[in-house]
Amino acid sequence: MRCLLLASLIALATLPAIAIAATPAAGPLDLETIMASPDWIGHPVESPYWSVDGRSLYYALKRDGDSVRDLYRLGANDGAGGKLDPAAMAQAEGPAVFDRGHTHAAFLLHGDVFLVDLASGHRTQVTRSPQPESAPQFSADGRALQFRDGNDWYSYDLASGVTAPAAVLKFADDPQANQPDALERQQLETFSTLLEIKADRDAHRTQQQTLAAADPGRVPQPFWLGDKIKAADTELSPDGRWMLVVAEPAHHGDGKSPDVIHYVTDSGYTEAEPARNYVGRNDPASQSLLLLDLASHKVWPLKTDNLPGIKDDPLKAIRTQTIAALEKSGHDDEAKALKAPDVRPVTISGDGNGGGIAWSDDGNQAAVQLRAVDNKDRWIASVDFATHALVSQDRPHDNAWINWSFNDFGWLKDGRTLWYLSEAGGWSRLYVKPLDGAAKALTDNSKFEVSQPQLSTDGKWFYLLANKLAPYSYDVYRVPSSGGELTRVTQYEGVDSFTLSPDGKQLAVLHSAPYMLSQLAVQPSAGGTPRELTDTMKSGFAAHAWIQPQFVAVPSSHGAGVVYAKYYGPAGETDAAASRPAVIFVHGAGYLQDVSKQETYYIHEQMFQNLLVQQGYVVLDMDYRGSAGYGRDWRDAIYRDMGHPELEDLLDGKAWLVKHHGVDPKRVGIYGGSYGGFMTEMALLRAPGEFAAGAALRPPADWVTYNHEYTSNILNDPQLDPEAYKTSSPIEYAQNLRDPLLIEHGLIDDNVMASDSIRLYQRLVELHKKNFWISLYPLERHEFEHADDWYDEYRRIDELFDTYVKGQPK
Structure with missing residues (x-):
């Protein structure tokens, strides 16, 4: 929902x-x-972020009279500044990412990528394109800036200024790899000229492959991934060696959707607008993973059938009862359609519902979070690059449904230890786990929730939001990443969100109260007196x-x-x-x-x-x-x-x-x-x-007509669990x-x-x-x-x- x-x-x-x-x-x-x-009333401060140099904060604020958002910039120390005019907007910054050596920063502005040399302050515009780029990140060695356009990744070489695709993905069959069928073989055997033409074409192809392998200045050869799949997500490793592709069926049916009817329109005619599908009428497409070795130009599927519990049927009792009722009433085809799959389908793409991919800073490790389409399990698995396999690291299971919240995960600075949130103990807690070791909770088992974990720049601290004082009281806390005491950092009892400064020494805090919309303050990250920067409430x-x-x-x-x-x-x-x-x-x-x-x-x-x-x-x-x-x-x-x-x-x-x-x-x-x-x-x-x-x-x-993403969590599919829908509607x-x-x-x-x-x-x-x-x-x-x-x-x-x-x- x-x-x-x-x-x-x-x-x-x-x-x-x-x-x-x-x-x-x-x-x-x-x-x-x-x-x-x-x-x-006033307007809440929205989407604050730090400037590259950590001296200022940007935020958005709605205008009076329309829904346009203006960008503001204020000094973190003195609050000086205000709304940016169009000329100042052209010189603004977006939320920045930094290389490991903290010598360069990158950000997005109006959909384009910018690079900043932190020593000189020199700013370079990397792209100027009609389509928006996203997800800038630095290579592990700091020599390249990587970014994406849709699901295509590019790498900008800082020394040469050359931008090139990291990989070329083709969702079609390789036209040169098709083996001739009987008729084609007969043609080649009959006509020597056709055979010569084919040999010449093959020679050119072999030459191009050889030259591409030996010359890094050339566009890489494409990966032909077939026409049966399409990309739902792609993630490039920081070292540029690997790419993970989240794939799903190319022609997954949209299913029938209802229409919303507009009766009062500009045209004076009623107009129909397609809306979302009903629950159970088109389940999410099952997704799969491909591992691409960009150096050796090889592809391996990462199978999920070795994940613990992936072959279980958590809905077996309900399924058996419903199938028996359908068979008894003569609906054999409907009963057959409810048969449990041999391997439960999963989703992987990071859509806010418990999926995604996280690379370690050095690119040597990757973790994938997968969620069962039946909503009962979530897995975090690491990728074994030697055996090209997924290795399960954590499996929270819920007989009801796995929460779509509390799914944050990533890597500590050592590149070998995972961190993640989990409700496995009944409440959202923060855990760390070495790849070959046991999980350890960094927050205790008291009855409170933790969320929004942020790892400090030096990797020594986690900052997080928690309602430890009372269920209705939210503040920022911090805990050592190696384990230790959870310490309260802010004293508002009404913190909405926060973000660490680039040097990790300050917190920008959005806080609010029952009659105060979100306002921005800055305070030391170890705790201390905050400096209020905004007051956007009307008198x-x-x-x-x-x-x-x-x-x-x-x-x-x-x-x-x-x-x-x-x-x-x-x-x-x-x-x-x-x-x-x-x-x-x-x-x-x-x-x-x-x-x-x-x-x-x-x-x-x-x-x-x-x-x-x-x-x-x-x-x-x-x-x-x-x-x-x-x-x-x-x-x-x-x-x-x-x-x-x-x-x-x-x-x-x-x-x-x-x-x-x-x-x-x-x-x-x-x-x-x-x-x-x-x-x-x-x-x-x-x-x-x-x-x-x-x-x-x-x-x-009537929950039968609500959407799939929300409703199937709580009531399962209506075809499988009709009684839950009758009880609840x-x-x-x-x-x-x-x-x-x-x-x-x-x-x-x-x-x-x-x-x-x-x-x-x-x-x-x-x-x-x-x-x-x-x-x-x-x-x-x-x-x-x-x-x-x-x-x-x-x-x-x-x-x-x-x-x-x-x-x-x-």
Whole structure:
């Protein structure tokens, strides 16, 4: 559910401006203001990075009035600088990489590659091409700068200034290597001239191969890899000797996809737009690895069939049950299609879901991270260049699903020791492992998560983000790469991300708070007083007396320990009679953490909670089971059972409000968007009578129609595990509706399609249900972008709660 993870953050970043409202420092809130363009709030600092010399920091900031990002540069010591004009932009730098001797740096700017001599400061533009280059890296000996264009790699020789392809990949059969068939042989035997022509052609080819092998100044001979595959990724070793090619079938079917229909268009005609596939309708293509020796011009397949567990079937019990049911009902072809493969397919390409390739700095070692297509295993394997084989180094397994997060890995500076994150112990921890030795955890087994590991320039320290102090408190910590104490470096409790300076002595820190968007500071990397560099919040927003959320622990009545939540209530609150109305807000994304001291993804919703409190409600926002930040078991609790453990947690939240805050149990509303909309529907349909009313925004109503990447993790494929989908889909419980339900959906949503809500609406019509409504927005996708629609959406929610929660009509 990759798009859902960032739904409100992206909405905040892309909202176009209308007239900018200004909230007074004091006085009541109003819906028009809080749902206006967020330009009146301010903008978060985005994507900071260090200059090549480590003296300045660059960052991006959205303009008022449109979605354009401007580039800024500030001095790290004095904060001097500001927005770069077009002329200054031409002299800017991009995020830099350095050679091992720290004599040169390279970066990308407007898609081209630049080289900097660190001693003289001289800058050389290496490329000027219409297509963007990427991934600059220095060769192990520092004599060349390597970069890629798509999946093609090039090497720029620093001494000669010559750029040449590192390898030429041809995804076709070698036309000169085909052996003549019977007819061709007959032709050659019959016509001596044809035989002479062929001999001459072969002689030229042999000469070119001989000359190419002896002359490094020539373009290398192509690797003919056949027309049955295509490249999903390629990675060149720093020493220029090897290339790893991630291959997948050339003609993997796209599968059938639904259309998104645009009703309000420039042309005045309805227009159709293809969207993503449904889960299980086109599984990811199985990928494979090729090892190319660029020196000897040889190719070896790196087989995966020796990886531990690769031939197991972790879904055997479910598979057996489903196949038996299909065979019993006479669907033999469908049953046959569900037979387990002999070797489980894997994906390798680095797509954020647990794959990728990492080379040691010297190019002598490579590690590959592979993920099973069935989502149950991930492997880190090293490459044995002598035997041309993969050697398993780590295999985290999860009976539910392997997390797509916490998949960082790489090499220590010795080039022989791997480091990686793993949830194998129940929480994300940092490990190191020599190739021929045992793994050692660098972070202890306490119940906290670590992420974003960065190895210091000298290789002595790992810096990482951790919520060790409390689940909702994030700071930068560091630990020696050889093992030792984990030490807290920052004191914000709301760090979003960080980056080390080129010399490793300073940290650039993005930090935030519940009513402060990400701001940039610099501090010593060993700890110390930070220097704040930015304040991009607008005065009207910053001056308002916003309600600070209280971080509370709600006891679970189902053995889950406690459920952390944010409580919004009036200042100076005293005990109240059991008559107060309340609202429970349910965050989206499923695997997302909203209960933290960082900025929330849901800035509009947070302001709406303030408005609700102003109107007499209290509000609770819970990190129900399935949320991020609380370890593997908290995430896995929803496996094959979406909407059930989470509902238990929400009902515990309601009971806590009744017990501790004078809430009338008959006057509790619920709302949320995306996964929060799904949970709103599940709450009303699986616990009728518990909530006075609910508003479901862009909700998945039937998981069979959601995407593969997110859904198959939690519910497997629908063909294989249909019961999990029936258990987890609101449409299956439509007959239970008895409480008012408002559904709101963007008509051009290409993440959760509007058809989900329309199908549920039709089901409720056919069931003769009452008090349900649907509001559709013709120009909105999943993340709403237009202030008018934000206002209309929340006006309807406000009126729903005012009528059915606060008013409680009979």
